[in-house]
Amino acid sequence: MIQASLIAIDWGTTNRRVFALGPDGAVLERFADGLGILSVPDFPAEIAALRARFGDAPMLLSGMIGSNRGWIEAPYVPCPAGFGALSRGLVRVEGTAIVPGVRDIEDVMRGEEVQLLGAVSAGLMPRQGSACLPGTHAKWARIERGAISGFRTVMTGEVFALLKQHSILSAQLQAPVRVGPAFVEGVQRALDEGELLADLFTIRARALLGGIEDPASYASGLLIGSDVAIGLSMIDEGPVALIGDPALTALYAAALEEADRDSIQIDGETAFLAGIHAIAARL
Amino acid sequence: MIQASLIAIDWGTTNRRVFALGPDGAVLERFADGLGILSVPDFPAEIAALRARFGDAPMLLSGMIGSNRGWIEAPYVPCPAGFGALSRGLVRVEGTAIVPGVRDIEDVMRGEEVQLLGAVSAGLMPRQGSACLPGTHAKWARIERGAISGFRTVMTGEVFALLKQHSILSAQLQAPVRVGPAFVEGVQRALDEGELLADLFTIRARALLGGIEDPASYASGLLIGSDVAIGLSMIDEGPVALIGDPALTALYAAALEEADRDSIQIDGETAFLAGIHAIAARL
Numbered sequence: 150m151i152q153a154s155l156i157a158i159d160w161g162t163t164n165r166r167v168f169a170l171g172p173d174g175a176v177l178e179r180f181a182d183g184l185g186i187l188s189v190p191d192f193p194a195e196i197a198a199l200r201a202r203f204g205d206a207p208m209l210l211s212g213m214i215g216s217n218r219g220w221i222e223a224p225y226v227p228c229p230a231g232f233g234a235l236s237r238g239l240v241r242v243e244g245t246a247i248v249p250g251v252r253d254i255e256d257v258m259r260g261e262e263v264q265l266l267g268a269v270s271a272g273l274m275p276r277q278g279s280a281c282l283p284g285t286h287a288k289w290a291r292i293e294r295g296a297i298s299g300f301r302t303v304m305t306g307e308v309f310a311l312l313k314q315h316s317i318l319s320a321q322l323q324a325p326v327r328v329g330p331a332f333v334e335g336v337q338r339a340l341d342e343g344e345l346l347a348d349l350f351t352i353r354a355r356a357l358l359g360g361i362e363d364p365a366s367y368a369s370g371l372l373i374g375s376d377v378a379i380g381l382s383m384i385d386e387g388p389v390a391l392i393g394d395p396a397l398t399a400l401y402a403a404a405l406e407e408a409d410r411d412s413i414q415i416d417g418e419t420a421f422l423a424g425i426h427a428i429a430a431r432l
Numbered sequence: 433m434i435q436a437s438l439i440a441i442d443w444g445t446t447n448r449r450v451f452a453l454g455p456d457g458a459v460l461e462r463f464a465d466g467l468g469i470l471s472v473p474d475f476p477a478e479i480a481a482l483r484a485r486f487g488d489a490p491m492l493l494s495g496m497i498g499s500n501r502g503w504i505e506a507p508y509v510p511c512p513a514g515f516g517a518l519s520r521g522l523v524r525v526e527g528t529a530i531v532p533g534v535r536d537i538e539d540v541m542r543g544e545e546v547q548l549l550g551a552v553s554a555g556l557m558p559r560q561g562s563a564c565l566p567g568t569h570a571k572w573a574r575i576e577r578g579a580i581s582g583f584r585t586v587m588t589g590e591v592f593a594l595l596k597q598h599s600i601l602s603a604q605l606q607a608p609v610r611v612g613p614a615f616v617e618g619v620q621r622a623l624d625e626g627e628l629l630a631d632l633f634t635i636r637a638r639a640l641l642g643g644i645e646d647p648a649s650y651a652s653g654l655l656i657g658s659d660v661a662i663g664l665s666m667i668d669e670g671p672v673a674l675i676g677d678p679a680l681t682a683l684y685a686a687a688l689e690e691a692d693r694d695s696i697q698i699d700g701e702t703a704f705l706a707g708i709h710a711i712a713a714r715l
Contacts, residue, residue: 170674225641252637252641255634255637255638256633256634256641257636257641258635286600300570301630302637303633304599304632305628307592307599307600308629311594311598312594314598316587316590317569324491345629346588346591346628346658346659347584347585347654348585350569350585350586353540354539355538357540358507361687363666375628375629379629383493400688408487
């Protein structure tokens with residue numbers, strides 16, 4: 150058994166990431182597995198298994214574990230939401246604390262708030278600025294005075310996955326996506342026209358009429374370009390903090406460059422751990 | 433056996449519609465089945481089966497049967513394309529004639545051209561005007577001097593089906609779509625904002641935050657509104673001819689009304705048969 154000082158779990162719908170942290174914040178051990186909330190029949194038993202492995206340190210849980218389909222619901226706190234609001238909204242159960250999600254007028258996030266505020270508290274992005282967390286459901290957020298003041302969800306990753314797995318374009322979208330001429334062409338088209346439902350079909354038509362180079366990257370460019378156009382319409386001027394998986398933030402950085410917008414890329418795990426430490430300091 | 437004067441088949445990817453027509457153009461018999469091109473191992477045998485049933489009349493085949501995945505490829509004819517171009521592009525094989533598809537600079541149609549030009553030749557829409565054929569891949573077309581001068585495909589129906597069958601919104605989209613307040617709200621939002629990838633997620637968020645009425649109709653409104661915005665950007669002023677399944681053209685008529693645009697609804701089968709007769713007259 151490792152005696153951790155803090156146990157942090159980013160517990161999502163289909164998988165989870167577990168971190169055992171030492172007294173100085175160093176990661177003693179980390180692992181990810183497929184035990185998302187939909188695969189866990191007995192949360193107390195799961196928690197006990199983690200305690201057997203990492204000891205009885207404070208345990209912070211974020212993500213879908215606090216949703217109405219998770220273990221115990223941690224109700225959404227409203228915008229503007231900073232660490233104070235998250236801490237006051239913690240739901241304590243069996244020696245753990247579940248971090249609440251955040252809601253805007255007609256939007257919700259759960260899990261991203263820890264990364265967002267963690268990036269701010271670690272000084273990786275300013276206390277007044279804009280951020281984007283790419284993913285299945287990408288989040289664009291405004292940060293004011295160190296709190297999340299508003300945000301919007303864009304279904305970019307999910308729609309790309311649907312097209313890749315189930316659509317008439319499926320066979321054309323299996324290659325890895327890379328930043329290159331096809332990606333840039335897709336981004337520019339999306340930024341110029343914003344007619345996604347029609348632009349997507351050109352992938353099929355161009356293949357029938359004589360070929361299209363790198364259709365997967367072109368499709369990704371169309372979707373990320375559409376996403377960026379939406380995001381830029383709701384944030385202020387200045388650089389965008391891109392928080393997440395480096396392969397994905399690199400695509401968004403390239404798309405933002407086409408829109409003449411600077412960005413800074415922040416590793417999602419670094420931001421998550423910074424957020425967890427800030428919440429733990431208030432326990 | 434029925435002795436038909438003309439046999440017409442709208443032969444698509446997953447199903448086909450067969451019409452046996454009399455000397456005066458009346459439908460002697462019609463049927464639809466699941467024998468789309470992907471389900472037919474032996475086209476000559478299928479044609480022989482139809483001949484045994486309806487005699488040796490001229491047989492016109494349109495739709496995906498003429499694609500590179502069909503029986504014999506009937507190459508796309510370019511815009512502007514009228515009945516003359518379609519007739520010159522007919523591919524004759526084993527006593528049948530396959531109608532070619534039509535291509536624009538970066539778009540293709542196959543099957544819709546018969547309905548479009550049929551609506552014109554039957555006087556159901558003007559020789560100078562605009563049309564929309566809703567469906568899995570909706571087509572918006574400009575008609576000039578009785579020919580298809582340009583068109584654009586919008587993946588509206590396919591994206592709605594993907595969201596309904598496979599997405600996080602799936603459970604919310606199972607109800608029948610109807611023109612009502614939720615549909616109209618979706619259309620207006622799409623026409624005003626055009627931020628489809630974000631607007632779709634509000635369906636999920638609003639459900640979590642206290643409910644949304646008739647989410648299937650709202651989602652359909654978002655998609656059809658986005659489709660209409662794209663279509664209106666490429667057609668001229670004046671009423672839009674909506675050609676297709678009456679349940680679907682009614683939704684588009686309601687969406688066009690929100691955009692202050694008049695429309696006329698034309699039954700797709702009527703338009704198809706008119707087009708087939710016009711092509712048969714040139715055989």
